[in-house]
Amino acid sequence: MREVPSRDDVRAGVVDAAARLLRDEGADGVTTRAVAQAAGVQAPTIYRLFGDKDGLLDAVAEHVMASYVASKTASAQDAGGDPVEGLRSGWRTHVDFGLANPELYGLMAARARSGPSPATAAGIEVLRTRVRRLAAAGLLRVDEQRALMMVHAAGHGTVLALLAQPEQDRDPALSEAMLDAVLGSVLADAPAAPGTSTTAIAVTFATAVPDLPGLTAAERALMTEWIDRALRTA
Template sequence: MVTTQDMASRDDVRAGIVAAATELLREKGANAVTTRAVAQAAGVQAPTIYRLFGDKDGLIDAVAEHVMASYVSGKSVATHAATGDPVAELRTGWRTHVEFGLTNPELYALMAARGSGAPSPATVAGLDVLRRRVRRLAAAGLLRVDEQRALMMIHSAGHGTILALLGTPPEQRDPGLSEAMLDAVLTSILSTTPATPDTTTHTVAVTFATVLPHLPGLTDAERALMAEWLHRSLTHSTS
């Protein structure tokens, strides 16, 4: 029988391991974060790490969540959700993401090089936030590409921008690169006049797709069929 004390002890050990791995990462870099080194720094046996985290990727995920939570809680980031401006909200999210990557280069490198090839929980959570922001753009009639393409274009551009900047000596970095990249992506995915919703057939179809799940009087099968038609039309028009 597992007692409350046992659970507390397990949580304490887990937190200690994450703290040790985070300290190694900051002081000695990504190459120093090995299972053996973390176990030694945390004062535990290596099997304890595997039991609590599964593998090194699991440990990296836990470190990423810890660092990201600390980063977010320590910042006062103004959001534009209340202003009703989805483009401004997207810009704020982009800047925060790029700044996090540049502030935590070793962690970002570890997350980008996860052995399993599967995205980390932190990456998945970030994509979910971005997906909601893209949905707001679509619902406002501002997208001229489908939501999934817009999502992946923004995500890929953001990831590439961070890696490009991290691969350049700080004194040689282009301070305007991040904003220029975002502007280039927005030019590609937004209607030509974002201040006024685009009423072209393609953009209307993208916007309609955002309300399809909530249309009354349709069965799930009918919604699925309509979604398939919309996807086919959008894919054909952007191919």
Template structure:
């Protein structure tokens, strides 16, 4: 085996190594992604991997980022196109996420291991795509809860749904589970009349907080004070005290 690193630009060698590792991961699982196997598949010497990635964990991070970046790029393009219906767009994004997780079980498990998802730029970009979808729901007056709570509920439910399905043999999986889970979450998040702002305190407050940055005629100080008031109101709606809850 000849290490051709010196014959090609450093980035080209890095790309070939990541592609080889991704192929091994996809075809043979995480256990197959060893330094020796990747080096052989990429046509480089093992020390080249250590020079470029530091260690195996660095290589695995690069592989996860490579696959996730391609997925998030497609997801972002779909989000920007949209359908005009924020609920339908959210459902489409949910289906895409579940399908990706089920199609890439080894990668999905790797992303969740060792906190990789929390530090992955591609994963964080994917969350921002979801945040934009949630904001459209809020702007339409459709949310019962504040945007951050809605974002985390959808994100947690989607991640948990994929992990639950992956834990079951493919032949025994419930194909209706993803849709049922999303329906359960949306039942808690959305007001009763889709795509029409509903005059409930929570829906109006969430929608108002969403458009606050674009309100004309306010100074920065006034906008900050109003934002603080709305934040406190949203906190109270999220976790009402005994008097409000009663």
């Protein structure tokens, strides 16, 4: 007797088929009829699983982004050595992914108006890990959250700016120039040490607060609040 595929297997097959169509033909090519034919299912199955085309496109974007973020997470967890080079590597990976998946990246950007998807949020957390390494090394001249958002916004904007141009007209040096500009704004000249700026020292100290012994959770929260207030004032 032929085994009936599970709902999860059918859903995965539909998402995979839609992802191929999105990559090869763009969002306009991801019609219910085309996806159903490519996945070997009936059109009503797609509506039962995803509700409508937008639901299917959201599922496709989430699937591809989740796979990408998983690889970034493993890379960040295994990262050692120079934290600046770790951030540069993550930036380049992000830009390369966006340029290699223009339809998907544009789709994710459009969907972001209603809030980041779980995969996008996970990607930001990977970036936060890289920024935290910079902070712990005393290399930030701004607080962690400011550095995180500056790098995130610049990287996202760089991909969108490049995708808005025909491939043959893109400036191949733009990505690195943007990264250098952002790093020049967020990085201190040297690791924090006696005699360096109080801001860099405060940012570095903030990374150690969660591990300070002898403090209650409330005391750690209060100390973090004080440091954040001082950094905002600075």
